[in-house]
Amino acid sequence: MEGTNLQPKEIAIKQIADERGVLSFLDLPFEVKRFYMISSNTKALPRGNHAHKKLFQFLFCAQGSMSIKLSDPHRK
Numbered sequence: 001m002e003g004t005n006l007q008p009k010e011i012a013i014k015q016i017a018d019e020r021g022v023l024s025f026l027d028l029p030f031e032v033k034r035f036y037m038i039s040s041n042t043k044a045l046p047r048g049n050h051a052h053k054k055l056f057q058f059l060f061c062a063q064g065s066m067s068i069k070l071s072d073p074h075r076k
Contacts, residue, residue, distance in 0.1 A: 008070060011026055011027075011028065011029075011058070012026070013025070013026050014026060014027075028058055030056040032058075
């Protein structure tokens with residue numbers, strides 16, 4: 001991770017459409033080691049609220065919406 005830009009950034013989802021439908025895909029700039037999917041969550045019971053010191057994450061909202069709070073020792 002050294003020398004890597006650790007700022008959040010958007011990654012475009014690419015699409016190929018034809019008569020069979022739409023194929024959506026993306027290229028992540030890091031190796032995927034684990035995949036989590038959260039469903040049936042409510043605003044009354046938030047997820048997260050913990051820290052990761054060295055981690056790359058990709059967040060994707062398949063349905064509905066989500067709110068994300070990011071922070072480091074110097075800013076939120």
